[in-house]
Amino acid sequence: MxxxxxxxxxxxxxxxxxxxxxxxxxxxxxxxxxxxxxxxxxxxxxxxxxxxxxxxxxxxxxxxxxxxxxxxxxxxxxxxxxxxxxxxxxxxxxxxxxxxxxxxxxxxxxxxxxxxxxxxxxxxxxxxxxxxxxxxxxxxxxxxxxxxxxxxxxxxxxxxxxxxxxxxxxxxxxxxxxxxxxxxxxxxxxxxxxxxxxxxxxxxxxxxxxxxxxxxxxxxxxxxxxxxxxxxxxxxGRQLNSIQREPIVPDAGREGLLLEDVSLKEKNIKGLDSISLQIAPGEIVGVAGVDGNGQKELVEVILGIRKQSSGKIGLDGLDMSSMSVLERKKLGIGYISDDRQQDGLVMDMNLTDNMLLKTHTEQQFIKGGLINARLVWEDTKKVVEEYAIKTPDLNTPLRNLSGGNQQKLILAREMAGDPKAIVAHQPTRGLDIGATEFVQQQLLQRRSKGCCILLISADLEEILLLSDRIAVIYKGRFMGIFPNTKDLNLSHIGLMMAGRTSEVREESL
Amino acid sequence: MKQSGNVLSFLGIAILTLGISILLILMVGSNVNQAFFSFLSGIFGSFYSVSEVLVKAIPLILTGLGVAVGARSGFINIGAEGQLYMGAIAVTCMAFWLNDLPAILMIPLVILGGFVFGGVWSVIPGFLKARFGISEVITTLMFNYIAISIVGILVRTILKDPSSSLPMSAFLPDSATLPVFMSTTRLHAGLLVALISVVLVWILVWKTPIGYEMRAVGLNPRASKCSGISVYKNIVLSSLISGGLAGIAGVCEVSGLHHKLLEGISPGYGYIAIIVALLGKNHPLGVVISALGIAALQVGSLGMQRMAGVPTSISSIIMGVVVLLILARKSLFRRLLPDE
The missing domain is CATH 3.40.50.300 (P-loop containing nucleotide triphosphate hydrolases)
Structure with a gap:
């Protein structure tokens, strides 16, 4: 029974x-x-x-x-x-x-x-x-x-x-x-x-x-x-499109996103420990690791939400180590946070107001000191159509949209104006397969347009699917960076995620 | 379903409030019909009574607007009362100091002065909150006592009217008083000041990028920070505007109504302002409506006391009941409202 x-x-x-x-x-x-x-x-x-x-x-x-x-x-x-x-x-x-x-x-x-x-x-x-x-x-x-x-x-x-x-x-x-x-x-x-x-x-x-x-x-x-x-x-219930990655087209004229020896120390806790990384234009670098090993710190330092204790961060040859969040964003960095409800959206505001989160500082949307509501409305309407965001109307608070549609709005906002770099932290967390696929396609599309993309995900499969190179992070340190090839040793990566490096220790387990 | 549920829940609140009022009236042994009649005639009975509602509404609109602006950016201003007193100090000092200025310069100057004094009184807690995370609920409240005491000192010392034995200032020079609309009423030009403030605040908060940032910070400071909006700047700015508006209320009370500075110049307008903002949903237009409503409730209850012998304290109790019911609405009427 x-x-x-x-x-x-x-x-x-x-x-x-x-x-x-x-x-x-x-x-x-x-x-x-x-x-x-x-x-x-x-x-x-x-x-x-x-x-x-x-x-x-x-x-x-x-x-x-x-x-x-x-x-x-x-x-x-x-x-x-x-x-x-x-x-x-x-x-x-x-x-x-x-x-x-x-x-x-x-x-x-x-x-x-x-x-x-x-x-x-x-x-x-x-x-x-x-x-x-x-x-x-x-x-x-x-x-x-x-x-x-x-x-x-x-x-x-x-x-x-x-x-x-x-x-x-x-x-x-x-x-x-x-x-x-x-x-x-x-x-x-x-x-x-x-x-x-x-x-x-x-x-x-x-x-x-x-x-x-x-x-x-x-x-x-x-x-x-x-x-x-x-x-x-x-x-x-249907066939999935398989994702194809074309080889990188190197863009010699640009340096890409550069991190040099970046460390973060807050309240005597080392959040990041000498992180160095260069992401070429048109490259996706995936960061694998168990949640809470410095991923959040890494993206927030790149965006300027937290201030690094030492090290240099640059984009296309420009040192932005001491720039504010706004300055960095204006330089062309799109940010997809892992916590869209807290970090990325104002849930009680409607779609147009959430688009304004980025555009309210852009001159084209301001007329005589006032926000040009018509233009913002048109801009949002265009985005809703382009990204197929399902919403009753543009006045709906984001709270009432599904997670996938919320994420689409963030993507639309952060990818507007052809950013030079995108920092995507868990961009598919909590999304269904259809929306996940959409987000991944968007990232690949940006990649082919020469965007430097940092992808951080707790989902190893996603990292393997999208990345050109894979870095493993553990306790704020990169344990290693590998090219994503077919003969990648998965158990090796798993062990690195748990903080073990050498082959010898692997055998002694 | 959703809309009708909302309407029904507000109807429920109205009925409950009415029921409780009837119980209270019966408790003090008055006739319910007579009490309600005298309440309504206390408000609408004469031209004068209507104008009295507006007179009371002026400081409520301004302080309520101030609390609402603060609340939009997450600055909970409990100190409108103290900021109103600071505004009152500003206008009195300036009026005696600049007494030979013509009204056309004097009035704008004292309004500006009241804004600055009230604003400073609230920007200090605003700064403490933004910089050190100190709760503005406590600091603004404490600042009330300081401001009220400063007025107490001033009207007994440097601002005291030498020709009177009471602790109050002399009458302001004419150039610093707001004109009265009709000589039979006490309704003064402060109403215009209040309504202009409402329009300006509405434009600032809903139409400008600065107002947008303040609203975004109030609803989600974390997301604002991640988008490059300065939470610090916006809290300080909104606390300045919030206190400034309450300061203007103090200016209007002194130069429009009393024409001098005295102790107890506000019967708690700064506290009622919190209720005004709450009932008005922190929206400029809502603030005007709820300020008018509360002013009418107070004026009407005076009529009720005169003619039906019902103590005016009932109006405070009813105000409390309404606030309680509105706050508890979502759980009281859970069955009517959709799941959230």
Whole structure:
């Protein structure tokens, strides 16, 4: 008998169907993948199960009983636990305090911390989730924080663990370790649902897979009975254009984007350590690395949002080390931030006002000291048509657009006026495959026009797909820069991402 | 659905407010019909009563506009009261110091002076916020007490009218007083000053690149910084304008209404301004409407006290209730409004 079965679940947001008669079954002791593009309704479905959203219609059976949770608390009481993509931990508390947060353990409000720690350690050792219970969350790596989240659920005796994009932030090695933990959980009779869009991981760890597309069931199949190609077809529902890179056309007259020995030290922490790099016109250099190893610092130093402590930054022979953000942008640098909602857009402003974020300083849009609203409107309208941005009208606040359309507006704004260089930090994060492809095509188009492009991505596949050269960053340092050729050693790059350099150490692992 | 939900929720607020007012009136033992009648006739009953609404609305529009401009760039100005007092000091000092100037020069000069004094009073907290991240909510509030106390000192010392025993200044020279529109009312040219300010602020905030930057900084300082907009410059600038407008309110009160500086020149206009800006959604036009509404509420409640014996404090309670309901609207009427 199924442990969990969800039948004909429907949910609409603003009249748009996020889940349309979705059915989902889970057997006891299985690892089940929920696969789909962004916006396919995977997370919505799980949030309905977990009591975060209410469903419009449909039935949920948990161990044969009909249930309807109105909050995660109720779901946890029934031994269902979820780890969200963005962890829900308090950075200023210890691991142990985070795990018991909200529980009224024996002795509350003065619980016996030693006894609790012993229980936690027991749970964590059982599944190989090593952790220092007295460490503060803020001192832990992303992989360790994820362990804390899982221990938190196990401590509450979760029989079903729902994991939303659990491997998104992990190195290949951490991912392997994480899969080991999942296997132990399965052996212990617990069930796991993994929400993901990474097909290779599904093949290596799951028992069954359910594919969603546009809020509807596509297929549910045993993983062993299905191939990667089939899964990809089911997920996308159409053929993808394969991306072609032409060889670089060298432009002898231009120097390109140049970083010389750039370091950044803030509050005695080294954010960047002697970064040197030259990007030729018409070249894409990809920076691979686990999130939080200096990527954000690197792009912000190039843009002038942070000031480097030492080193030189130049564009086409011009030293811009001491220029302001505005001056650098006017020189011709486009910036696509990894956090479009915080860094790139004003979510409560409409499309025209968001275009103004760049153009309000340009003389052509100012008339007699006032903003030429008509011209801005026409400019925005043109952009909306050119980039096929889906929006009811130009007065819609960006908040109400989908992530892909928000990103398109940023692209349109930052690529206007033929920039000489583009700094793209996670330009496809959170986008569905269609929008991802669009963004990647745009970058390649700029490349063929002689733009220097710095591409930073946590998605190694994207780096491999687009880059001419690949740099690996770890703790603010470049571990190495390689040309992107067919015989590139992937495991080597993975190890560098984890901070290991020499072949000798690789063997001794 | 979305639109009608919004309308319904505001209707709900109106009904709740009305209900609470009736309860309050019954509690003090007055006749509800008579109370409402006297409230309305207190506002619309005569030419004079209507003009009184406008007189009260002048400082509310100016201070409310100031708070709204600050709020647009994320500068929460609790100090309009103190800035109003600074404006009042400015006009009084300048009027006695430059007493032989003709009105045509004097009036613009004192308005400018009030703007500068009020602006300085608010640009100091603005600078502290922009440079050191010190909360402007605390500093602007504290600056109120300083400004009010300075007025207290001045009207007992150098600005004291020697011919009177009360702590107040002498009457301003005629050249520094704003003309009154009609001799039977107290309505003065401050109304024009307020309305011109509204138009100028509207153009500045909505039509110019500077105003655009201020709005962008208020909505998302981080994105503004990443686009090369100076957050520092815009917070300082908007705090200057914010306090300056409140300073002009002080000028209008002194040279339009009282014609001298005295303690307690503002019955809390600078605080009500926060409510005016909130209800007016920080929009110049909204500020005018909410200032008129609150002024009418206050003037009407005076009529209610005169004729129906209902204490005017009720108007403050009702104002509080309305603000509370508006702030709580989204959660109170969750079922009517679409998911966010």
């Amino acid at each position: 199924a442990l969990l079965s969800m039948k004909n679940i429907c949910k609409s947001f603003f009249g748009k169907r996020a889940n349309n008669r979705v059915c989902f079954d889970l057997m006891p002791g299985e690892i089940h993948a929920l696969l789909g593009e962004n916006g396919a309704g995977k997370t919505t479905l799980m949030n309905i199960l977990y009591g975060i959203y209410s469903r419009d219609s449909g039935v949920i059976l948990w161990k044969g009983q009909e249930v309807s949770f109105t909050s995660p608390r109720e779901a946890i009481a029934c031994h269902i636990g979820m780890v969200h993509q963005h962890f829900m931990l308090v950075p200023t508390l210890t691991v142990s305090q985070n795990i018991t947060l909200g529980l009224r353990e024996k002795g509350y409000p003065f619980p016996d911390r030693k006894a609790l720690n012993a229980t936690i350690t027991e749970v964590s050792e059982k599944y190989g989730l090593e952790i220092d219970v007295n460490a503060y969350i803020s001192s832990l790596s992303v992989g360790e924080q994820q362990r804390v989240e899982i221990i938190k659920l196990l401590y509450r005796d979760a029989e079903l663990l729902i994991l939303d994009e659990p491997t998104a932030m992990l190195t290949p090695q951490e991912t392997e370790y994480f899969f080991e933990v999942l296997r132990k959980l399965r052996a212990d009779g617990r069930s796991v649902i993994i929400i993901t869009h990474r097909i290779p991981e599904i093949m290596s760890i799951t028992d069954r897979v359910t594919v969603l597309r546009d809020g509807c069931n596509v297929v549910t199949e045993k993983t062993s009975d299905i191939t990667e190609q089939e899964l990809s077809q089911y997920m996308i």
